[in-house]
Amino acid sequence: MVEKGLSSKQYQVGSALEAIEFYYEKGWTDGLPVVPSTAERVEEFLEKAGKRSQDVIGEVPERGRTITAEKVAINAVMAGCLPEYMPVLIAVVEAVTEKAFNLHGSAASTMGSAQLIVVNGPIAKKLGINSGVNLFGPGFRPNATIGRALRLILMNVCGAIPGVMDKSTFGHGGKYSFCIAENEDLSPWEPFHVERGFPREESVVTVFAAQAPIQVTNFIGNTPEDILASVADTMATVGYEQAEIVVIISPEHLHHISGHGWSKRDVKRFLAEKARRSVADWKRVRKMPGAIEHGDEDRMKVVVGDAEDIDVLVGGGGAGPFSICIPLWGGGISSRSVSKLIRMKE
Amino acid sequence: MTIGTSVSRLTVLDPTVEPAQAKAAMASRLSSLNGRVLGLLDNSKHNATEILNMMSILLGHRFMLGGSLPFRKRNASVIAPRELLDEIARKCQVALVAIGD
Structure with a gap:
């Protein structure tokens, strides 16, 4: 019927x-x-x-x-x-x-x-x-x-x-x-x-x-800077000039980050500043075209230009010193x- | 109903959709490119410009082209805007599109 x-x-x-x-x-x-x-x-x-x-x-x-x-x-x-x-x-x-x-x-x-x-x-x-x-x-x-x-x-x-x-x-x-x-x-x-x-x-x-989500492993850091340094380091494997990227902070990492009084905005600003590589490094790993030129070692290119383009969420299990970076298709x-x-x- | 033991027949619904048929016809084929202006539409992928330029040179060896004009769409993953396609159609009689990855 x-x-x-x-x-x-x-x-x-x-x-x-x-x-x-x-x-x-x-x-x-x-x-x-x-x-x-x-x-x-x-x-x-x-x-x-x-x-x-x-x-x-x-x-x-x-x-x-x-x-x-x-x-x-x-x-x-x-x-x-x-x-x-x-x-x-x-x-x-x-x-x-x-x-x-x-x-x-x-x-x-x-x-x-x-x-x-x-x-x-x-x-x-x-x-x-x-x-x-x-x-x-x-x-x-x-x-x-x-x-x-x-x-x-x-x-x-x-x-x-x-x-x-x-x-x-x-x-x-x-x-x-x-x-x-x-x-x-x-x-x-x-x-x-x-x-x-x-x-x-x-x-x-x-x-x-x-x-795919990239897991950030950090067993050592227990300050916001030490934990987020490894998140920024992972972000720096993705590429430069991303229009948007997702970061998920686990409860264990959150405990240290917010426990030191950091806001979400503080997290975003830190990541926007620290997630970067030199032009020479981007070229070296062929994420940027062209030969390495004089001055490229000192010229920096950030992963995300605007801190507000880093989407920070909270999630994951209660135990485990891990967080997550999720690159978006085509850099967002x-x-x-x-x-x-x-x-x-x- | 217990899976595997029931004798009743199920009626299930098709989850798929057929695409709507686009109303488009092939443009008339040209018998020669002599005197024709060739449009080169770059899709923004690496080396698209190089490939198109090389094709333009090779075609120029075979035909007396009326010229070639470069065009570029900003994003390889989004279809070319109607205004861009209309401009190509206005200015050119034939076009090459780079669609590689």
């Missing part, structure tokens, strides 16, 4: 196991088994989102693709989401289809970015989106499935098929799922979405076209991060 308003083609399959194999045969998975997307389940997801099946959530004009609420819901079911995740996923799709995000370019590129989803606000705790231990790892349904749903949408709706319109040389694990919450409870600083201009009590997603120049309000069904 065709449920009301659904327009997607239907396929009769056998058991759930046979359905799982059917999806593999059609090439509709990310390599992992998916949940069969029945009309009844899809309707449940649409109802939770307060959307009609043909509501347009986003478009990728370069690819001639329109993403309807129905297709979001179908792929969300397949990913293993719960219906209550839909408002988050809707906001995510709205965000990645903003022109500034450049989904077409970032999803096709050999540089191989994935879409990092950061959730802020009350919904993170309500849905149980992990902001702590094993932040980028497995074990948390909303993290695993919201990020996965977006990837399935990219593949099935936007044509980002590996080797076809996804030409990533390597890609990275975030292409399975790359969704986290910021640890707002632990952080003494303004949450990321508040920095972006949203009220604290609102829930917001921010999406980044992100490369060709794709800008986008924040969107998560609208709950009224």
Whole structure:
């Protein structure tokens, strides 16, 4: 029976196991088994989102693709989401289809970015989106499935098929799922979405076209300068003149940094100043073209020109002297991060 | 329903979307480049300019070009702005586009 308003083609399959194999045969998975997307389940997801099946959530004009609420819901079911995740996923799709995000370019590129989803606000705790231990790892349904749903949408709706319109040389694990919450409870600083201009009590997603996280290991430092020196050193392996970069401070490092009275602004300013290399060094490692010339050893090029372009978040497990640097695709120049309000069904 | 033991049939929905077909036709092919102005659209990738210039020289060996004009889009990952494409179409009769990585 065709449920009301659904327009997607239907396929009769056998058991759930046979359905799982059917999806593999059609090439509709990310390599992992998916949940069969029945009309009844899809309707449940649409109802939770307060959307009609043909509501347009986003478009990728370069690819001639329109993403309807129905297709979001179908792929969300397949990913293993719960219906209550839909408002988050809707906001995510709205965000990645903003022109500034450049989904077409970032999803096709050999540089191989994935879409990092950061959730802020009350919904993170309500849905149980992990902001702590094993932040980028497995074990948390909303993290695993919201990020996965977006990837399935990219593949099935936007044509980002590996080797076809996804030409990533390597890609990275975030292409399975790359969704986290910021640890707002632990952080003494303004949450990321508040920095972006949203009220604290609102829930917001921010999406980044992100490369793989780089872990910064620092067992020795217990002052802000000593800890952040290693973060700056890691940033200096990325490249110069980045338009945006993400840094995630772990609880253990945060304890020392904020314990010495440093604000988020202090952190950003320190990193902006210290994350640099000489022109000679950039040329030496072929991150900058041209031969080394007289004076290049003394000329410096910073990683990020404006401290405000360093996005500082708090997250990760309570133990472990590590933090994270996440470079963005194309230096954050060709794709800008986008924040969107998560609208709950009224 | 227990996975693997049920005999009921599921009906599942297609998660994919076909791209909207663009309404575009191929431009008429020129029989010769003699007297034609050649547009060279650089996509901002390294060596794009060098490759295009070399192609222009090689084509110049084979044809009496009416000239060549360089153009550049600022970002390799974003499609060329309509205004830029219109300018190329106004000023040139044929164009080479660098689309390599």
